[in-house]
Amino acid sequence: MGTFLGHISSGSMFIALSIFWIMKQSYHLVATRNLTRQNSWLNIPFFRLILNFPLEGAAIMIFTTGGFIGENVHPHWKWKMFVNGKFVYTNVWIHCTIWTTFWIYGFVKVLTKNYMKDAITWVPVFRTFTYFIQCTLFYFHLGAHHVITSETGQSQNGTQIHHGGRSLMNVKMHIMAVIATFLSLMFSAGEIWLKKDKIIPWLRIWASLLNGTWLVQIAFTLFPLKEINKWDEDNHQNAKFVVMLFGWHCMLTIITTFVLHMVFTIFIRTAFKSVSRLDILAEKSKTLKTDGNISYDSD
Template sequence: FNTTGGEVGKVMGDFPGHALPGVFFFIAGLWWSTKSILKYVCKKHKRTCYLGSQALFQRLEILEGIVLVGMTLIGIIGLQFIAGGPHLTIKKESSWSRLLRWHHLNMYFFFGLLGVANILCSTISSLPVSLTKLMMSNAFLVEAFIFYNHTHGREMLDVFVHQILVLVSFLTGLMAFMEFLIRKNVLLELLRSSFVLLQGSWFWQIGFVLFPPGGGPAWNLLDHDNIMFLTVCFCWHYALAYIVIGANYAFITCSLRHNKNSISIVFLLFLFSSSSSFFSFLFGIQRMRCR
């Protein structure tokens, strides 16, 4: 490895370590935007919408909580027990053991708490439903705090891409807290979902920058022009999040309005097309940079 990032990457982590949370956040953002749009459309068209029952959305909340807990367990097991993980040992002899993986573990843990809150609030009537929004805000703010302290002593470009992640995480937590104060505001929910989608794609972008897959050329972590280029890429990532949400809204509203039986098929097609566009976008940026 040369000094442009390879040797640093051996110490910091790897591409799958950033791709996995990227997939989780992208799926979560897509699902949360879908749920918000469904609630809004069903409320607006009560007579024609067949998915508007409170019981159905309550079951979806329970399912969402189970999926979040499952994702948390997958992330924690992968971090701790796969590819040289610390195996739940935080200190070996006189040195700390893989502290960066412990950072990621804490991020997963707080999202697991969000999943538990979803399940409990949907099954125990005495618990306030707004507790889930508070736990969501807490999870994203903890993520922002963790990644703010994640890059001490690293190179300029490495610090920059993580600072962007800190900013987006903080804004997501802020939007979730506003949802805790202002309930059933679809614009706030979609704005928060756009930030979650942005986090998902940006995690992948960090992986491409710090640990290029397939033996690709490493990025120069000391080149200011790379920061300028990634600033533009970040705007493209955010635009992609809005395009995904806009297409999601169009698919759902058209499906509910014209053919009740086609929504599941249409959503699966949308999920496939948006995922394909997402990965094509990331690989396109990588190819553009390599030219």
């Protein structure tokens, strides 16, 4: 994950999942208000696919498998954990551990969708577990505290040194990533006990979307495709700006969540009304046909 592609791939997964969750949550809200005709949704091929196929779990497994392999082959081959009795590529294997926990979550989603529906209550537990592992590993492998080499708080050349050789801006951006992950963890855990709460799922979706957009931001800021776009990572003004930028991400993602919810709700209601009209026409046609048969028999 310590590359442009690593952050883009993980960020894209969270963004895609969040958009899917917004659509899914919008569907459930509209469907529960139309219980008398909820089965009509099965007549819409797109929603039939979502309802009957473990799309979410399968997508997570594909994403995470690609991420796991990518960590070990890009930018060079790294399929080793020990060399001469010593740990190597520890950061790579930390990232692979995160990918593995999300793969397990995806696998549980597939199982509970089609084969073990009685175990569906375990889904939020495994989702919370994945966020816990991500948050813990991010925090401790980041080293959120500054390590200073002298009493003045600077190294001999006057540059501040941070744990793991990270720059000031790098540390701050990854602290923000830890915060976004912790929010996802907290709201996901809330869903385990507060299953009927209507707000917590939206907060969890928002936090996951924030997690994704911020990882994409890290990719373009710390690992730019062109050297000319590289930031001065030890500049305090830049470090303060990225903290403010995180606030912008918080605002934009909550607005995006709300707007997408409105868009999906309008689309779903429109589709629902169209299917309802078709059902009504089908029922009228069936009634007319039945009446015609009855009058024919009475003759």
